[in-house]
Amino acid sequence: KNEVEQSPQNLTAQEGEFITINCSYSVGISALHWLQQHPGGGIVSLFMLSSGKKKHGRLIATINIQEKHSSLHITASHPRDSAVYICAVLQGAQKLVFGQGTRLTINP
């Protein structure tokens, strides 16, 4: 079993829908990252959080340390949100463990 599990693996939705991507982990962490990767492109860090909730534009990330679970929400989804979203947990100072990613497709 992977130390970091994401669900769903693939998600297709219509423009405007509210999107939720989940991440569960089984190890102790010091922080959790949500990353975005566009097709053929690089990887961008969206959020780094160790407690509570963060919001940036239409994106919201939450984490529950006790339940070892994090969610990434996208409100009013748009086709440009289509990408792979990756959850990564930071163990200690520098070891990152990655989930396998969620491929999101938003149709117009």
Next chain:
Amino acid sequence: DAGITQSPRHKVTETGTPVTLRCHQTENHRYMYWYRQDPGHGLRLIHYSYGVKDTDKGEVSDGYSVSRSKTEDFLLTLESATSSQTSVYFCAISDPTGPSGNTIYFGEGSWLTVV
């Protein structure tokens, strides 16, 4: 955006040949990483560096070596490339003691095909 550049961005090489990928940063970040990304496996750490001449192995280090002779450059070498090393390679940097904390920045990736 963090100043990270990877070279080459695309390379096709033959089995058994040595290959070196370069990661260059302009941010003076202490930590540098090399990951590979493969379908079904996600990102996996090959090697990382926590300072000049200070490197350590990651989970998939066999067949790879690294060097960091100056802060800005982190080289990944495949001593004798094999088809199993066909992958996309990402460099990343972070500096937990800097103003961005543990934020991690990735390069654009290097697509390597071993034929």
